[in-house]
Amino acid sequence: MFAGSALKRQQPLYPGLYHNVKRIITNNTNYIANVIALKRWYQDVRSLFFGPDPLGLALYEGALEKIEMVLAERIKRLGELAERMPESIEIYRRVMKDRAPRNQVEMRREFFKYWEDIEKFLTDNGNTTGNPDLREEFLGHINSMLHEAGKDYLRLVQGLGDHGRKKGTEWLQGIVDEMNSGVLGLIPSFYPKGA
DSSP states (O other), X not given: OOTXXXXXXXXXXXXXXXXXXXXXXXXXXXXXXXHHHHHHHHHHTGGGGSOSSHHHHHHHHHHHHHHHHHHHHHHHHHHHHHHTHHHHHHHHHHHHGGGOOHHHHHHHHHHHHTHHHHHHHHHHTTTOOOOHHHHHHHXXXXXXXXXXXXXXXXXXXHTOHHHHHHHHHHHHHHHHHHHHHXXXXXSGGGSOTTO
């Protein structure tokens, strides 16, 4: 009846198996790294536009509080994933049998083993400022534009120009890259020697 259709055969579901654990960890780490870069943006750039009045200050503090909540929640969820790795190893070995690549098992083991170091790195570097030269150059550009744009945030961002956008992107992407490489560098099997 459905001959030639693109229907796929139903694959069995194995909760806790995590076929591609490296991708899951990498994506979650990248998300956290981007939240840290967003936090830095709010601290160094967006904060300039909230004004000294109590309402402006409350809005700024509320925004930072929400960013901190997201950051804490994502780190907590990544930790919960790390805690499930011993069980995942057993499920992976049972399901994959002799087809279980050693590096997949090793990644799970190391993620669990080094979770405390990973969590410490993420929390200790949650206020990283990134490359000081790029940051200083970009913030100098922002400050010079403040005189032209005033306290109009959207006008300032839209008026950054190619050079300003490039420097801002390099600075924030540097924070993301620094966080990603720091976390993934703590899991030796992610970057095997000689690879």
